[in-house]
Amino acid sequence: MSFPAFLLFLRRTISPCLLGAALALSAPSAGAAERPVDPRAIPNDFLEAVANNMLDAVKADPQALQGDAGHIAALVRRYALPYIDMNKTTRLAAGRYWRQASAAQQDALVKAFTGTLIRTYSGAFTRVTSGTQITLQPFRGDPKADDAVVRSTISQQNGPAIGVDYRLTQSDNGWKVYDLNVEGIWLIQNYRNQFASEINRSGIDGLISALNAKN
Numbered sequence: 001m002s003f004p005a006f007l008l009f010l011r012r013t014i015s016p017c018l019l020g021a022a023l024a025l026s027a028p029s030a031g032a033a034e035r036p037v038d039p040r041a042i043p044n045d046f047l048e049a050v051a052n053n054m055l056d057a058v059k060a061d062p063q064a065l066q067g068d069a070g071h072i073a074a075l076v077r078r079y080a081l082p083y084i085d086m087n088k089t090t091r092l093a094a095g096r097y098w099r100q101a102s103a104a105q106q107d108a109l110v111k112a113f114t115g116t117l118i119r120t121y122s123g124a125f126t127r128v129t130s131g132t133q134i135t136l137q138p139f140r141g142d143p144k145a146d147d148a149v150v151r152s153t154i155s156q157q158n159g160p161a162i163g164v165d166y167r168l169t170q171s172d173n174g175w176k177v178y179d180l181n182v183e184g185i186w187l188i189q190n191y192r193n194q195f196a197s198e199i200n201r202s203g204i205d206g207l208i209s210a211l212n213a214k215n
Contacts, residue, residue, distance in 0.1 A: 039083065039174025043148045044139045046083075046175045047166060051134060054079040072122040085169055085176035086114050092178070093191035101204045108208050113191075115215035134164075146170045 034056065035049040057075045058064045064071040090110045091098045101109065137151040148168045155161040167179035180187045198207040 037083070039171075039176070041175075042139055042143045043141070043150045043166075043168050043175055044136045047150050047168070047177070048136055050080065050083050069119075069122045073118050076118050076122060081114070081118070083176055084117075085171060085178040086110055086117070088169060088176075088178045089113070089117075089188060092188045094195050095192050097195065097199050097204060105204050105208065109204065109211075112208050112211035112215065116211050119215055148175070 034053050037046065037049045037053065039046055041049075054075065057079050058072065061071050061075065064075060087110055090113045091106075093113070094101070094109065098106065133155050135153045135155065137153070139148075139150060141148045146169065150166045150168060152164050152166070153161045154164055162183055163181075165181040166177050167181075168175045169178050178188075195207060198210055202210070
């Protein structure tokens with residue numbers, strides 16, 4: 001699959017979602033040992049370790065390489081999801097409606113949105129090839145700040161490079177990813193518009209049901 005086609009796939013899935021495609025698109029050698037992930041390291045080092053481990057896991061699973069969604073989803077849950085702040089991502093995507101939701105609705109929305117993201121990640125990973133690589137640009141922010149942006153370029157042998165930016169937040173356990181920009185499309189902003197539209201039509205419970213119906 002050419003990279004322009006891959007980008008088209010991402011843009012189509014970012015309409016319902018995005019974040020995972022670029023979270024693990026580096027290209028270490030097959031069979032490499034799992035890298036230790038240090039959420040308290042500088043943002044680039046943290047993100048590179050997560051990315052390499054996820055892609056290594058996909059390459060080491062024959063069924064995942066063949067596009068088995070269940071296998072890929074299990075790998076996403078194990079290698080990527082622990083390093084994503086789904087509560088913050090969901091809260092920011094819901095915007096002002098988050099405060100209108102009950103605690104039970106907030107929990108249900110986080111769970112539903114998590115399922116949506118995992119489904120999207122799984123689909124994106126079926127497009128990974130041995131030629132897909134990620135190059136992290138030098139980190140120019142303050143590693144001691146509470147928020148950071150990591151910039152990268154994803155390239156493939158037969159296609160143009162694409163810019164991907166990751167926004168990270170400091171949690172009690174160190175860095176976590178909570179937003180992603182692919183070629184100018186920010187995940188949270190995209191979902192905020194969709195969430196608002198669905199809530200205006202059918203309420204928060206309607207949004208939760210709509211997300212779960214596609215998971």
